[in-house]
Amino acid sequence: MPIYIYKAVDSKGKTVKGELEAASELDVSTQLAKIGLLPISIGFKEEKGFTFWERLVKKRARKVSSQHLIVFTRQFATIVRAAVPIVEGLGVLAEQSEDANLRAALNQIIHDIEEGKKLSEAMSKHPRVFSELYVNTVIAGEAGGVLDKVLLRLADVLEEERETLASLATAFRYPIMVVIALIIAVVIFSVRVVPAFAKIYAGFKAQLPLPTQMMILMSNALQGPWRSSQSTFLKISWYFILLGMVGGIFFIFKLFISTPKGRLWWDGLKFKMIIIGGVYNKMVMLRFASMLNVLYQAGLPILRILDIVKITIGNMVLAQEIDRIKRDVADGKGVSGGVLGSRLFPRLVGYMISVGEKSGSLSIMLDSLCDYFNLEVRTTVRTLTSLIEPIMTLILAVVVAFMALSVFLPMWNLLQVFRQGV
Secondary structure, eight states: OEEEEEEEEOTTOOEEEEEEEOSSHHHHHHHHHHTTOEEEEEEEEEETTOOHHHHHHHHHOOOOOHHHHHHHHHHHHHHHHTTOOHHHHHHHHHHHOSOHHHHHHHHHHHHHHHTTOOHHHHHTTOTTTSOHHHHHHHHHHHHHTOHHHHHHHHHHHHHHHHHHHHHHHHHHHHHHHHHHHHHHHHHHIIIIIHHHHHHHHHHHTOOOOHHHHHHHHHHHHHHHHHHTOOOHHHHHHHHHHHHHHHHHHHHHHHHHHTSHHHHHHHHHHHHHSTTHHHHHHHHHHHHHHHHHHHHHHTTOOHHHHHHHHHHHSOOHHHHHHHHHHHHHHHTTOHHHHHHHTOSSSOHHHHHHHHHHHHHTOHHHHHHHHHHHHHHHHHHHHHHHHHHHHHHHHHHHHHHHHHHHHHHHHHHHHHHHHHHHHO
């Protein structure tokens, strides 16, 4: 069985860390609750018996395209709904799959299920194919007996997120190209053009305007590492050192966010990012309302629903907030009371859930929330796309004007000096 690393607090507020062997994250939460511990974070460690080379192969496994995964999810949901045995259904889907990586993963999952493992447990061994969100959603479906419903809802979420990411990629393609072109232009201008003009201006000992002084400072900074040396090797090495520093910073960042503290910081930062934060917040709210609705319709107790939603939400900061909402529900405040008291949930979510709880139409209200956030995500992305092009055009114009002024302003001053001399 898989081993999970957990961090929890006891009744006195003391932090406790440890490891548990369990079938799923939900099973870990249940075991911790029985001994009076409230989980803060639960992470998958590894399965017993994995050798170093097996773990290395897992890490190097290629991802499956999002489109193939969405098609598989919808087909698998249909098979589950038709009451076809899971092993038989997965076998059919593996044969039909056009993605070699997905086919290999499904064949291994079939083998693991035949050995007695649960579906979610078998899927968790393929993190490059089935993400943490995917596995946790399957855990939710197994726990609530609504696997077909959560799979269909997951397919919708994956499709919506794929379209959103594709739209964002399209929106940012132009500014990224503009920024790269500007950086190349500024570097070439600073290294090749500015030094020649700087020598001319230095001969006249004239007072240079601010734009020109700034460009000369930038030129000196860019040429500084190799100006004193004529060695081509040293010049090339400087670029490799710079690339190595950038790569090292990125690698350290990846290591940091793989730790519990780093993941917590990163998940919190996602809500605060300029432009992207608003889109991410709406996407997470859509995921929250969708999963809450599916599990509520399955008739599960609300505290259990919140436990499952917490592990399917895919954000540690929001998972901690859901833990706080659980305590409010246990105190009799209801889900709406906890949501309204949260700093992460929009007020609209709390009001809609409150109306649903009071009128007995929570499922209808959650459906309305899903439609609202789905529309909001699409509208926000369209608005962002329409705004980016004029903004980048303005930035491009400002940079080009700055470079032109840095060269022509001193020339204008020199012409004025010549005229006065004449």
